[in-house]
Amino acid sequence: MSYLSKLQRILDSGQFAVTAEIGPPKHASAHGVRHHAEMLVNHVDATNITDCQTAIVRMSSIAAGVHILDCGIEPIVQMTCRDRNRIAMQSDLLGAYSLGMRNVLCLSGDHQKFGNHPSSKNVYDVDSMQLIQLLARMRDEKKFFSGEEFKDHEPKFYIGAVANPFADPFEFRVDRLEKKVEAGAQFIQTQCIFDMERFERFMEMVRERGIDQRTHILAGITPLKGWRAAKYLQTGVSGMLVPDSLVERLKGAQDPKREGIEVAIEQINYIREKVKGVHGVHVMAIAWEEVVPEIVERTGLFPRPKFED
Amino acid sequence: MIIAQQKQIKEIAAMVSDCKKVALIGCAGCVTVCLSGGEKETEIMAAALRIMRKLEGNPVETITFTATRQCDPEYVEALDGVVKDADAIISLACGVGVQYLAERFDKWVVPALDTNFIGGSKVHGVWEEKCGMCGDCVLHKTGGICPIIRCSKSILNGPCGGSQYGKCEISKDVDCAWQLIYDRMKSLGKLDKLMAIQPPKDWTKSRDGGPRRAVREDVMIG
Known part of the structure; x- marks a missing residue:
């Protein structure tokens, strides 16, 4: 059995995967990216490299991916549909593959209104669903997005997508996930889970339709530094659900950061024990990468699988 | 219809600051309906311009006329006599009208809108965008709600994952088109x-294919 990436190998062999996220910097030095990669190298199977998240200009996800790969971590290159048309997307993906990237995560991308270039134009030549499908066709049928055939060396990416169980309309979220799986998404990372009840309802519907058998779902976990962060996500970010009880718990904590870590650990333990159909966790410690090793160790997910070949 | 809104009078005045005689041409089409460039708005704008210039000690003479449509050569040609003595023309039409006037007259033509x-229109005084003019209508697939222009x-x-409580991630004042769909x-x-995966769009039929032209040979004369 050959695998497209290490992440696929771990997931397809039935092991519980751990991915994390590294946000590239708003400057041209790789120092911070490499520092975070070195911090995470033994504790995760792969890390997402965000693609100008919240529409703020940052180092390219592919360029940052090269640094991360160099530090020994397998990157998951995020590619949004916001900034590039299908020509630029394919060009970047060919380059990414040539540089050793093997996982791509397809997303719509945050609207540019939120970033530091709100007067820019957005592209959305293709949407995330189409990007998944076109990438799968590129690999499986050796075709460019236009249908033209590759003569040689078509990229063979392990294709991921995202799902947000907390956005609306809730009933359609499982349908849309199923569409993404039909389009070719082999792994799914969810939006940060704070409302566990809603996530469990979502997973119940996923299991009823057997979607968890056709893709690997990784639950998104975000440790929060304090109640203000929770409140911000609750009120300031569309598509997030943060229960008041979590805000209150962090507010009442003597050491809010410690409490945030404890919450994340509890969530992971709960999901592993109680929520069937989840095949891994995606820990998004936003600007707080240093807590990931502790979370991984204390949830019994350490050490991570190693492969000799 | 085409929805247009007036620029600030200061901005418009600055475009013709060196002109002594200005023709303001309104349009009786869409911009009359959306209350930005009809007969009434043309007269008000001309008066405002005259007052401004008088206060500045640099008076301007204005000529006003409202064309049936500025997007039709037939009605634009009829303006020959109206604009004859003007140093500049202010068009209160959409961008189409401005260009038709600029094509026809060897004069300084500027947009007021x-x-x-x-x-x-939604209610009196409120207009909403409904069509993205993509050239390849998909409304039969989306319940009569246009995702091309109404989805951000x-x-x-x-x-997308930014839809919540029926609203778009960009603003609580914007409905999520896909919730509506x-x-x-x-x-x-x-x-x-909605379970069918819609393929990538052929944007050649939109502006991406270059300036578009529609030809109906069956109605062409001569």
């Missing part, structure tokens, strides 16, 4: 149609 979108990301397989398809009993 910003052409915003094509849409319709023009997503054909929505909704979902609700509509549900009420029509056609939710199954």
